[in-house]
Amino acid sequence: MDCMDNTKKGVKVSDNSEIISNGKTETMLCNNVKEKYDIVGSKSSLLLEERKSNATFERFLQSVISKFNEETSDNTSLSQLNLKIGFIGAGKMAQAICKGFIISKLIKAENVSASSTGMNTSNVESMKNIGVRMANSNADVMHSSDIIIIAVKPHIVSTVLQEINCIEMKSKLFVSVAAGITLEKIEELLPKNTRAIRVMPNTPCLVQCGASVCSPGSSATKEDCDMIVKLMSSIGICHVAPERLLNGVTGLSGSGPAYVFQMVEAMSDGGVKQGLPRDLATKLAAQTLMGAAKMVLETGLHPGALKDAVTSPGGTTISGLHELEKGGLRAALMCAVEAAAKRASELSHS
Ligand SMILES: NC(=O)C1=CN([C@@H]2O[C@H](COP(=O)(O)OP(=O)(O)OC[C@H]3O[C@@H](n4cnc5c(N)ncnc54)[C@H](O)[C@@H]3O)[C@@H](O)[C@H]2O)C=CC1
Numbered sequence: 001m002d003c004m005d006n007t008k009k010g011v012k013v014s015d016n017s018e019i020i021s022n023g024k025t026e027t028m029l030c031n032n033v034k035e036k037y038d039i040v041g042s043k044s045s046l047l048l049e050e051r052k053s054n055a056t057f058e059r060f061l062q063s064v065i066s067k068f069n070e071e072t073s074d075n076t077s078l079s080q081l082n083l084k085i086g087f088i089g090a091g092k093m094a095q096a097i098c099k100g101f102i103i104s105k106l107i108k109a110e111n112v113s114a115s116s117t118g119m120n121t122s123n124v125e126s127m128k129n130i131g132v133r134m135a136n137s138n139a140d141v142m143h144s145s146d147i148i149i150i151a152v153k154p155h156i157v158s159t160v161l162q163e164i165n166c167i168e169m170k171s172k173l174f175v176s177v178a179a180g181i182t183l184e185k186i187e188e189l190l191p192k193n194t195r196a197i198r199v200m201p202n203t204p205c206l207v208q209c210g211a212s213v214c215s216p217g218s219s220a221t222k223e224d225c226d227m228i229v230k231l232m233s234s235i236g237i238c239h240v241a242p243e244r245l246l247n248g249v250t251g252l253s254g255s256g257p258a259y260v261f262q263m264v265e266a267m268s269d270g271g272v273k274q275g276l277p278r279d280l281a282t283k284l285a286a287q288t289l290m291g292a293a294k295m296v297l298e299t300g301l302h303p304g305a306l307k308d309a310v311t312s313p314g315g316t317t318i319s320g321l322h323e324l325e326k327g328g329l330r331a332a333l334m335c336a337v338e339a340a341a342k343r344a345s346e347l348s349h350s
């Protein structure tokens with residue numbers, strides 16, 4: 001399912017500035033993304049409250065899931081294996097991956113369990129809403145899963161691995177998504193020869209547009225790695241790379257969605273300053289980033305060449321680009337990736 005397949009969408013503004021979209025050719029997922037924006041746009045006064053309660057987000061997820069359940073799936077090969085997946089940690093990243101797997105139909109909700117200390121109620125409710133079993137303990141998740149995804153904050157990983165170390169784990173595959181925590185450290189805390197893989201995903205896994213890179217540990221087999229690539233590829237792209245690159249990946253694609261959300265917000269502000277209604281400005285900003293990203297991915301052209309194709313001599317774009325150069329946008333983005341990668345490296349030593 002290509003969540004960016006909405007190029008034929010038309011957006012027009014009626015006299016009273018309401019947005020009318022005729023996105024009939026969009027994929028189902030994008031319709032739901034659109035629906036979310038519509039909710040946000042038309043009820044902006046509720047936005048802050050709804051952001052807090054996650055109500056809009058949950059509604060969005062539920063509508064995505066129910067529509068996907070009506071579709072046939074080509075992901076039968078892995079789902080027929082009835083793989084049991086367990087998440088230790090049920091927060092933002094666990095939910096993005098877990099919901100992505102279920103939506104992609106690669107994994108059945110009844111085969112997923114998750115644990116979360118403190119039982120943060122909104123995380124628990126959110127997982128339960130999509131049919132995931134909330135386990136009473138991390139040991140429970142371990143016992144009932146073939147693949148265990150460690151999705152707690154980096155500084156909690158050692159505690160969790162020490163806690164579950166006593167459980168038989170020859171048949172289990174461990175996946176850690178924790179930023180900065182090395183395979184060496186993970187393998188040291190688990191029984192000898194435990195199969196482990198590190199993955200650096202990002203939150204767009206939730207909408208099947210994730211970008212993940214994985215690195216296998218010393219005892220992980222080719223089949224283990226293939227399995228994880230297949231799983232993560234069902235919710236975006238997934239590459240295998242040496243572990244020494246993972247901090248850089250963390251700084252780029254792991255943290256990157258946050259940089260892009262800031263860009264969307266800032267471009268939207270620019271539109272509002274020009275008199276556009278907020279919901280239209282945000283929609284145009286997000287669609288522009290998505291369309292430009294899709295052109296990079298689909299044409300294979302250098303981003304600089306694509307930039308040149310927008311930029312007429314003496315035209316509007318070069319004036320805008322000049323301001324971005326003066327503001328140091330490119331240097332700022334490079335520094336952001338570098339600073340986040342450095343922080344990931346620090347996490348591995350803390
Ligand atoms: N949020 C993101 O965009 C990304 C996060 N990651 C990694 O994912 C991991 C999780 O991050 P988030 O989901 O953002 O954090 P989060 O704070 O949303 O979720 C952490 C979860 O761990 C649970 N938890 C805490 N202690 C526990 C314990 N002892 N046993 C079981 N569960 C426990 C919490 O209750 C919570 O459900 C981190 O290691 C982070 O580096 C990786 C890529 C992107």
Ligand SMILES: O=C(O)[C@@H]1CCC=N1
Pocket residue numbers: 179250254255
């Ligand atoms: O901010 C963090 O530490 C996590 C890791 C990558 C994205 N979010």
